[in-house]
Amino acid sequence: MPLFDIPGWSVPSEPVSELSPNTKKRKRHSDASEPPANLDKLVEHLKTAATNDPTTSPQARSFLEKRAQKKREKKAKAHEAKKERISLPKPLHKATHEEASTRPHKKMKSAPPADTPDAAVAEVASSSTKPASSKGKNKRTAPTRTSPKLDADDAPSESSSSGSLTTLQKAMRDSLDGARFRLINETLYKNASERAKGMMQEDPRMFEDYHAGFRRQVQSWPTNPVNHYIATLSRYPPRTVIADLGCGDGALARALVPKTFTVLSFDLVSDGGYVVAADTCSHVPLPGSEGTEGEKSAGEGQVVDVVVCALSLMSTNWPGCIREAWRILKEGGELKVAEVTSRFTDVDRFIALLGAIGFKLKSKDESNSHFMLFEFKKVARKWKAEKDWQAILTKGDLLKPCEYKRR
C-alpha cells in the first residue's frame, strides 16, 4: 500500500496513520516544532532511494557504488588517523589529546567528517589556479584528461588533484577542466531537464566535474548563496523541514543536519548519501497535492516548511521546479530562490510568474553584485488545468542561461 495515496507522491512504504490515504480530515502540520510522525520514515526511505535509484544506469550505478566505497574507506582512514593522533603522547599533540580525553564522542547523523563545508572549501582552494606550490598538501594522482569533451572519457574525475604536475602542466589541466565545466554548464542551461538528467545519469563523472568547476567559480564571488542560507536557516526552529532542490554536493544538508534540521536534498545525481536523484523540474519524490479541480486551496499532505533553490533553476523548463516547490510546501511555507543577477531579463515578470504559480513575494535582495535573493510565501491558489500550466511552463526564457567567462 502506498505511504501517501495522493497525487505527486510515489514512494511506496508502510502505511502511516497520520497521513492515511484518501481522507480529507488528515492532520495539517504547519508547526515546524512538531514534525509529522512519518517524517523519520520518509527520511529513511529517501536515504535508501539515494543508493537504489532504479532509473540509474548500470554504468552509473557501478560508478556510484565505487564512489560510495571510496568515501567509506576515506572515512575509515580519517577515523584511524584521528585515533592515532589522539594516542600521541601529550607533548607531541597537546590540544587534541586533551580535547579527546575530555570531550564525549558525539555521533553525527551520517555526515562523513571529510565532507564538511570546510572540506569543500579546502578542495576549491586546492583546485584554483594559484601556483602549484601553494597546494603542497594535495597528493592525489593527476588526471590524464586530454579534451574537454562531454562524453565519458577514461580520465579520473579528480579535477582538483594536482599531484606532481609542473606549474605549466597544472595550468593546462585547469584550462581543460574549465572548458569542460563551461561546456557542461552550457548544456545544462540550454536544454530541458530531461536531457540534463539523461546526460548526468549516463556519466555521473560529469556531475563531479561540473561541481569542481562550480566551486571554483563561486569561490571568486564575494559570498556564496548556499553559505547565506546555511547561516539564515541555522536560526530557524529546530526540526524545520527543508527541501533543497538542485542541492549540488549537499552543502546545506551537511551543515544543517547535524544541527537537528531535516534537509531533504535532490539533484540530478545521487551521491549515495544525502542526495536523492530527481529531476526537480518534473517530479520531486515528496508528498503533496495540487488541490481539487474548481477549488482554491493550498493542496494537502505536505511535510516541507522551506524550499531552497540556490542557483538551481538551470533547465529551460525551470518553472516546473517552482510548480513542484508549491506542491511539496505546506501552506504558508517559504520558498527561497537565489539566482545569478545577469540571468534576469525582467525581474518583475519573474516575480509575476511565481505569483501565478502561487507564491507571494516577501522580500527581494539585490545588494549582492553576483546574485539576487528572493523570499516567497506559498499561498492558496485556484486549481489549474494542464493547458493553463503549459502557458506557465513555457516561460523559461525569463531567465537567460548563465555563461561563466574564461578566467
Ligand code: SAH
Ligand atoms: N544549490 C547548490 C548547487 C548549485 S549548482 C549550491 O548552491 O551549492 C546547480 C545545481 O542544480 C546543480 O547541481 C545541478 O545539477 C542542479 N540542477 C539543475 N537542474 C536540475 C534539475 N532539473 N533537477 C535536479 N537538479 C538540477
